[in-house]
Amino acid sequence: MEEILLYFALKYQGDFHAIMTAIENKEQVDKDEAKALKARLKAHYLTILSPLYPTSLKNIQCPPFVLFYHGHIEFLKEPSIGVIGMRHPSDYGLYATNHLVKGLVEHNLTIVSGMAIGIDGASHRAAIRHHGHTIAVLGGGIDYIYPKSNTDIYEIMKDEHLIISEIPYNILPKRTDFPKRNRIIAGLSDNLLVVEAQEKSGTMITVGCALEQGKDVFAIPGRIYDHGGCNMLIGQGAKLVNKVEDIIEDIY
Secondary structure, three states, X not given: OHHHHHHHHHHOOOOHHHHHHHHHOOOOOOHXXXXXXXXXXXXXXXXXXXXXXXXXXXXXXXXXXEEEEEEOHHHHHOOEEEEEOOOOOOHHHHHHHHHHHHHHHHOOOEEEEOOOOOHHHHHHHHHHHXXXXXXXXXXXXXXXXXXXXXXXXXXXXXXXXXXXXXXXXXXXXXXXXXXXXXXXXXXXXXXXXXXXXXXXXXXXXXXXXXXXXXXXXXXXXXXXXXXXXXXXXXXXXXXXXXXXXXXXXXXX
């Protein structure tokens, strides 16, 4: 069954609904095509039937049938926190990310994010800089580096940390792939920290996924005239974070 799931995941490039339709319709496996598709695969993979597949992902909406990955899959077993935020953060947001991630990895938390520009990339870099572990969930294919400005951390993480995608190969991400990616970030994170965010953004989609999954959300306060984003989340019940201990005291 695992080989069948892999075949459909490769054939339909990780599209959950297309894979589900193929399974429900009992679509036949073309053995020659399956062999050719697998020969193109450079990454490792994990199916939903594997003992190593994270239980937390099985409980999310539309769980990935196959996870493609580079790096240390055992990092999925470690206590984790998602760190997310704006693609164009302020200097304050970047400083806060580095400062808090340093404290989080010192408490043996693995940092999960999406390798986007801005807070995502800053959180991965901070985890690497401070000798922690970090997991990136990509929006595109597992072998497609996006954005190219994060090539340096991609190359480090594929060997020393963990990179994951439900999309195989060197496939350019579509706009619709990023909201799908966000459900996986939330699913792999025990809790979620929001550094800076706009009221209508991918960050808020991830927050919504985390809340649906019963995760705690932490937020760094913004300036008094920042009416959306983190201030709004805090007003709605997210825990205000001034220092790393504000997170640690809640999760340990």
